[in-house]
Amino acid sequence: MDLISFGDxxxxxxxxxxxxxxxxxxxxxxxIGFLFALIFTPLKLSKYKILNLIANFYTTVVxxxxxxxxxxxxxxxxxxxxxxxxxxxxxxxxxxxxxFLTGAISIGIISGAYSTEVFRGAIQSIDKGQFEACxxxxxxxxxxxxxxxxxxxxxxxxxxxxxxWQITLKDTSLISVTGLxxxxxxxxxxxxxxxxxxxxxxxxxxxxxxxxYLSMKLINRLERNYSRGY
Amino acid sequence: MDLELIITSFxxxxxxxxxxxxxxxxxxxxxxxxGLFFAIxxxxxxxxxSGFAYGYSYVFRGTPLLxxxxxxxxxxxxxxxxxxxxxxxxxxxxxxxxxIAFSLNTGAYTSEILRSAFxxxxxxxxxxxxxxGLNKIFIFTKIQIPIAIKQSLPAYxxxxxxxxxxxxxxxxxxxxxxxxxAKFIISTTFRPIEVFIVAGSIYLFxxxxxxxxxxxxEKKYRYQ
Numbered sequence: 001m002d003l004i005s006f007g008d009x010x011x012x013x014x015x016x017x018x019x020x021x022x023x024x025x026x027x028x029x030x031x032i033g034f035l036f037a038l039i040f041t042p043l044k045l046s047k048y049k050i051l052n053l054i055a056n057f058y059t060t061v062v063x064x065x066x067x068x069x070x071x072x073x074x075x076x077x078x079x080x081x082x083x084x085x086x087x088x089x090x091x092x093x094x095x096x097x098x099x100f101l102t103g104a105i106s107i108g109i110i111s112g113a114y115s116t117e118v119f120r121g122a123i124q125s126i127d128k129g130q131f132e133a134c135x136x137x138x139x140x141x142x143x144x145x146x147x148x149x150x151x152x153x154x155x156x157x158x159x160x161x162x163x164x165w166q167i168t169l170k171d172t173s174l175i176s177v178t179g180l181x182x183x184x185x186x187x188x189x190x191x192x193x194x195x196x197x198x199x200x201x202x203x204x205x206x207x208x209x210x211x212x213y214l215s216m217k218l219i220n221r222l223e224r225n226y227s228r229g230y
Numbered sequence: 231m232d233l234e235l236i237i238t239s240f241x242x243x244x245x246x247x248x249x250x251x252x253x254x255x256x257x258x259x260x261x262x263x264x265g266l267f268f269a270i271x272x273x274x275x276x277x278x279x280s281g282f283a284y285g286y287s288y289v290f291r292g293t294p295l296l297x298x299x300x301x302x303x304x305x306x307x308x309x310x311x312x313x314x315x316x317x318x319x320x321x322x323x324x325x326x327x328x329x330i331a332f333s334l335n336t337g338a339y340t341s342e343i344l345r346s347a348f349x350x351x352x353x354x355x356x357x358x359x360x361x362x363g364l365n366k367i368f369i370f371t372k373i374q375i376p377i378a379i380k381q382s383l384p385a386y387x388x389x390x391x392x393x394x395x396x397x398x399x400x401x402x403x404x405x406x407x408x409x410x411x412a413k414f415i416i417s418t419t420f421r422p423i424e425v426f427i428v429a430g431s432i433y434l435f436x437x438x439x440x441x442x443x444x445x446x447x448e449k450k451y452r453y454q
Contacts, residue, residue, distance in 0.1 A: 061430065065433050066395040066397075067398070068401065068402075069430060077422035080420070170293070170294040173296045174399075177402065191304065198305035201301040202301060205298070209292045
């Protein structure tokens, strides 16, 4: 128990901060994912074949390639790509992007592919009559999206989005390979310096379980809220 | 774009594909048995037994695969007693540790897939079997299991693809699978994009094959 006490002798405070870091990365990644979904869902549903193709390419590649490989791509390639762009503008110094951003963006891109599929499915399962009714009523495009389609879509999407959240939360453990100190990395450090990997990795597992359990509870409440009036 | 690197890294990554496929098939094989075993336990009327099976699937689905591998590879070696038993022969090899972790992980997901498949079987079918005087084991192996397999094929196809992506974590315990080799090439040449294209294409190709295999099986075993 000494090992996880707070203060200088234990790893409690470090692990607590690492847990907050995991939550922060997961939430940022999820939001970045929504941003990607916001771009690619309309492309998926577009009439134009070429736009469909672009969106399908994104979701198929990202969902078919291991997360770790995507993270390596951004970890090793991210600063290179930014430096390349910077060089065009005449900036030749070494630029290092922060591990948090690299991690959140790479996990966000993965999470976005899953979210895109969820939103596409949700919109497609909304009754066609709803779209037609909006059209007949002559509603403005954004009113019709935000007031009619969106509420119905969210209701259908939330259960699946909670799966995406779970995947995203668990994927954040992979960012530890880039050196960002989240739960997994902190456990690795603690395990290395105390020579007690069994304890620290089991404790990490417990922390993840706690996070998934708590977020499940929270999402269930959200779900009840949104499915009201069915 | 460095075309030469793409050409030279392709054979290296292709030979690593063998490691990935070995890991995948071994863990799917063991995972299927684990999954079936725990799905049967889940359907048991005894609360303790079904609770145990639920706990297993909850823990393995609620924690990242990376933690599971690390516990098995780095953690279990710490127990002095284990080092003296024959289990140590297996547990000191990263290859077997990865397979154990993957099998337990996919077993948890498979047990959920099979459980829901068993639960969707209409009771009338089982009752029909019983009224024909078939015994319990016969009903289970000849009626319930075939129906459950057909029911769970699409979900299991997804699980195979998830597991394929999961095998990439073997690279974190020093194994040289596709991702492991890709990382090695990237860190020596600092050309992530080219390597990503080659490694990614290999993964996508395997995904494509699995997808079509499952589609074919679904068609073949469709029942009305």
